[in-house]
Amino acid sequence: xxxxxxxxxxxxxxxxxxxxxxVPFETTTFIYNPxxxxxxxxxxxxxxxxxAEAVDWGNHLRVWVGETRFYKSGFSVGFxxxxxxxxxxxxxxxxxxxxxxxxxxxNGADTLETDQLNFGLYEITDQNLDVNNPPSESWIYxxxxxxxxxxxxxxxxxxEDLLVEGDSLISLGVFPVDSEYLSSLYGxxxxxxxxLIFYSHEADVxxxxxxxxxHSIAADTLFMxxxxxxxEFDRSTYDYISQFTADSIVFTIxxxxxxxxxxxxxxxxxxxxxxxxxxSASQLYTQDSVLTFEMSVTDPVxxxxxxxxxxxxxxxxxxxxxxxxxxxxxxxxxSLELVLKPDHVGYDPGFIAxxxxxxxxxxxxxxxxxxxx
Numbered sequence: 570x571x572x573x574x575x576x577x578x579x580x581x582x583x584x585x586x587x588x589x590x591x592v593p594f595e596t597t598t599f600i601y602n603p604x605x606x607x608x609x610x611x612x613x614x615x616x617x618x619x620x621a622e623a624v625d626w627g628n629h630l631r632v633w634v635g636e637t638r639f640y641k642s643g644f645s646v647g648f649x650x651x652x653x654x655x656x657x658x659x660x661x662x663x664x665x666x667x668x669x670x671x672x673x674x675x676n677g678a679d680t681l682e683t684d685q686l687n688f689g690l691y692e693i694t695d696q697n698l699d700v701n702n703p704p705s706e707s708w709i710y711x712x713x714x715x716x717x718x719x720x721x722x723x724x725x726x727x728x729e730d731l732l733v734e735g736d737s738l739i740s741l742g743v744f745p746v747d748s749e750y751l752s753s754l755y756g757x758x759x760x761x762x763x764x765l766i767f768y769s770h771e772a773d774v775x776x777x778x779x780x781x782x783x784h785s786i787a788a789d790t791l792f793m794x795x796x797x798x799x800x801e802f803d804r805s806t807y808d809y810i811s812q813f814t815a816d817s818i819v820f821t822i823x824x825x826x827x828x829x830x831x832x833x834x835x836x837x838x839x840x841x842x843x844x845x846x847x848x849s850a851s852q853l854y855t856q857d858s859v860l861t862f863e864m865s866v867t868d869p870v871x872x873x874x875x876x877x878x879x880x881x882x883x884x885x886x887x888x889x890x891x892x893x894x895x896x897x898x899x900x901x902x903x904s905l906e907l908v909l910k911p912d913h914v915g916y917d918p919g920f921i922a923x924x925x926x927x928x929x930x931x932x933x934x935x936x937x938x939x940x941x942x
Contacts, residue, residue: 606838608935613823614927615904619808622815626793627757629915633793633813634688634743635751637675639801639852640813640918642751643700643744645693646763647790652737654784659769663732665690665725665741667763672716672752673918677854685713687746690725694740700794703744711746720761723754739765744794751918757791764788803922807850810864811920812911818923820844820930822905827934828898837895838935841888842866842875842907845929848883850922861886862921863912868893868905876912879921894934 626632626644633642654660672681691707698704709731714723732739755761765786770779795813802809810816820842829835853862862879873893878886890907897905909923924930 606935606937608933610843610931610933611826612928612931613826614820614930614932615823616821617808617818617923617925617927617930619816619818619925621817624793624815624914626915627791629756629791629793630758631670631753631915632756632763632791633751633753633795633915633918634745635672635686636745636748637751637918638749639675639798639920640751641700641745641796641798642813643698643703643742643794645698645740645742645792645794646757646788647738647740648765648786649738649789650765650784650786652735654767654786655732655734655736657734660732660767661770662729662768663727664766664768665727665763666766667723667743667754668761669714669716669721669723670753670755671718672750673854675749675751677852677919679855681716681750683750684715684717686716686750686752687711687713688723688752689744689746691742691744692731692739693742694738696740698742698794700744700796703742707742714752716750716752740790742794753916756915757788760787762788763791803850804925806925807847807922808925809920809922810909810911812862812913812915812917813920815914816911818844818909820907820909820927822907822932823903824894824897824905825903827894827936828901828903829938833938835898836937837891837898838937839889839933840891840894840935841885841933842877842890842909843931843933844909845924845926845931846879846883847922847924852919853879853881853921854917854919862917862919865910865912866890866893867908867910868897869908870900870902870906871896877909890932894932 632644634644635642689711690709691703692709693707696704696707712725715721767784769782771782808818810818853860860881864877865874866877867874873896875890875893877888880886
């Protein structure tokens, strides 16, 4: 009888223990308890630095022209062609053509208050340009262009004496005349990029009337001229990530509050990167009523990259950097650098302002402990 009572007590103790602690999941390398999860927001950013790289606009699918409170931009394109094309007996006229994609009001809205804007055309072969003061002697003429949505051809007919027989190159510039808008056109990386079209005439099959034929030449070079209106950017308080340029901000993350020693390992269930974005100092643009700002975060040691997508109200659609944090911990690093960059360079003109005080940014980490057997 005493043996039976002891057996029942032992069985009862096993049941009680199993209720208090879940049965661990075992592998050949560690024992992992999936119910032991800790979550915390860590203000572990110790340093912030910023930088920028040049954008190769010649290979970009978009190019921008316009002026807002924050930026003024225009672009120049270069064409080379066979000098026999410019035969005055064959060429009746030459047009410079681009295809407009979208125009944003400077407040970031997707509703236009006008259908037409004026843009200036310049002949700038062998000239250095200042977007704020295009050379007046190179001005050809201004023209009003349709900026309503949808692909629309912008065309400028060149003056008859601008290209003469034997010419084989020309550079043209397009700069804003009106303000408060930014317009995007197909850039040099697109088959729909800027073109020169040479119109000529030949007799028809009856030898009487003439039919128009043409030669179409794509731009060889394309360069964006972007002037940032520095008085509008408070760099004493913020660092900026702009989709006009290849900006970057490097955050140094202290991992000492996360890493463990001995037989204890950590499994990063999830981790979010929380840079201190000030929406009132940022400028996000809407297109088709969708408001997002796409970024990427890279660990320069492993070159692993995670995507971050910011939406309206400073909320994140996508923000998981657990792989970057897990790898750094597995490699027994005490710190992690996160390089934040825009992930939509050249496609939208928005920017975000991030506090340059490291204490304002944070990481959110959800971890589960694992113990080596």
